[in-house]
Amino acid sequence: MENDSISIYSIINFIYINNTMRWHLKLLCFFISLSFIVLRFASATPLHVEESSVSLGEQFTLTSKGAYRLKAGTVGISRPAYSAGPIAVSNDDKVLFIAGHAQHFGLGSYLLSDEPGFGDINTLPIAENLSPFVKINPQNKFPGSVNRITGIETLDEHLLVMTDEYYDANTDNNNFLVLLNNNTNLEQAKQVGFFSISAKSHAAGWMSEVPAPLSKELDALYIAGSASNIPINARHSIGPTLFTWFPYFLENVKPKGVTLVMEPLIDYSLDNPLHPNLNNKNGKNDLWTELSYAAFGFISPDQSKYIVIGHSGGHNSGVGYKITQKNGHQCGGYCAIDDKDYYNYFWIYSVSDIKKSFAGAIEPHEVKPIEYGRLPLLNHRHLIKGADFNHRTNHLYLSIDNLDTTQSEYESQPLIWVFELTSN
Numbered sequence: 009m010e011n012d013s014i015s016i017y018s019i020i021n022f023i024y025i026n027n028t029m030r031w032h033l034k035l036l037c038f039f040i041s042l043s044f045i046v047l048r049f050a051s052a053t054p055l056h057v058e059e060s061s062v063s064l065g066e067q068f069t070l071t072s073k074g075a076y077r078l079k080a081g082t083v084g085i086s087r088p089a090y091s092a093g094p095i096a097v098s099n100d101d102k103v104l105f106i107a108g109h110a111q112h113f114g115l116g117s118y119l120l121s122d123e124p125g126f127g128d129i130n131t132l133p134i135a136e137n138l139s140p141f142v143k144i145n146p147q148n149k150f151p152g153s154v155n156r157i158t159g160i161e162t163l164d165e166h167l168l169v170m171t172d173e174y175y176d177a178n179t180d181n182n183n184f185l186v187l188l189n190n191n192t193n194l195e196q197a198k199q200v201g202f203f204s205i206s207a208k209s210h211a212a213g214w215m216s217e218v219p220a221p222l223s224k225e226l227d228a229l230y231i232a233g234s235a236s237n238i239p240i241n242a243r244h245s246i247g248p249t250l251f252t253w254f255p256y257f258l259e260n261v262k263p264k265g266v267t268l269v270m271e272p273l274i275d276y277s278l279d280n281p282l283h284p285n286l287n288n289k290n291g292k293n294d295l296w297t298e299l300s301y302a303a304f305g306f307i308s309p310d311q312s313k314y315i316v317i318g319h320s321g322g323h324n325s326g327v328g329y330k331i332t333q334k335n336g337h338q339c340g341g342y343c344a345i346d347d348k349d350y351y352n353y354f355w356i357y358s359v360s361d362i363k364k365s366f367a368g369a370i371e372p373h374e375v376k377p378i379e380y381g382r383l384p385l386l387n388h389r390h391l392i393k394g395a396d397f398n399h400r401t402n403h404l405y406l407s408i409d410n411l412d413t414t415q416s417e418y419e420s421q422p423l424i425w426v427f428e429l430t431s432n
Contacts, residue, residue: 057074062385063384068308068429070428072426073426074425076125077423078118079415083140084114085143086108086112087108088118088421089421089422090111091108091110091394092109094160095160095395095424097162097398099162101401103119104120105117105162105191106394112141118138119138120424121135122135129423132423140194144186146199148264150182150183150204152173152181154181155173155174156171156173157169157171158170158171158234160396161214161216163255165191165192166188166191167188168185168186168187169185169186169201170184170232174238174239176209176243177240179240183202185202185268187258206269207270209243210249211251213232215233216231216305216397217307217399218307222307226252226273231252232253233249234248234302235247235249237303245275246286247274247281247282248282248305249272250272252366273366274314274357274372276372280373281296282376283295283296286298287327288323289326295377296355297320299342301391302355303394304395304397314358316377317352317354317392317406318352319350319353320353321343322343324344324346325344325349328343329342331345334346335347349388350388351383351388353381354381355377356378356379357376361375361378362375386408386411390408390411392406392407393407393409394422402430403427405426405427408423408425
């Protein structure tokens, strides 16, 4: 009987303890869930697009004209969420072209039919899809595994698309440029390319017009530029570049065996980087680090400056490789030691220096920014991924990451913020 009573007591005690633990676990799960709800609510609090201005260096001002959301969802082969970054805007400011999901290697277009809006993100106008996303897949292909859109530009009724291989460890990619002969219907457009370019990855990024009369002085109509935005520094310029070229008449050119010539006026390398201390170990590098990203470059309206805009990081805390950041996050590659040490950034060059490079008086790597620094816009969570400038309206379009969380609880859409650029 004693053994039986102990056995019954043990069973009752076990049930009591087990039930108590179960209630404790339920309470713990409740508080964890509550914490996630609070954090999610805090992170989803709508940001505000204001009628305000920010300084772009000492000479220029960006005045907000409002912003657009892009309609969420897959249309064609891709969607705007997780965009590779590049954008382009039509001359009349009515159509936006954007690279789709970074892994889909496609682009689509959106109709900017309404005026950009102000207010909370969830009240901004939504641009509807105009042309479904199409895969970049021309007939001619050189050796290499091209898989990333790195630049987009309108050219009359055509569309120019710059491409590269994301992780080209062998540096053997030669597939850089594609022309779509109809930018109003991307699905029906003929894709001409790939073309090889003489500058390879050093110029495989943004494209923009050289306005007159500067175009005559530099003997070119367009700029192509890039930087060390994607892996393998050995193939990149370690700093923003400026190459000049002529993209016309490509529709009737057979790309096989053709290399488009581009002339370097600003260009860097591992041997001649924009800044030698890319990890910022001494804490004195406020110019260019491993984390710097140049999204777009263009000539200013007064044709006195070359403005490059993007984002950067590690200027305060330094840069590490596969480190654990201060917030406990384990990085898969290069990252700032402090997870908040990222910001939107600009680099401004003098056109006078560019003319000296054109004349051969100085080398392309000797052209340095005359002004650079933080663009006082948003925070470390919302960085500029793409941009375009319309010389006819002086409107600068910025594609900003992680800003529109209003259309999907699973993925954010890039927000297109429009600014007017003026000289002070």
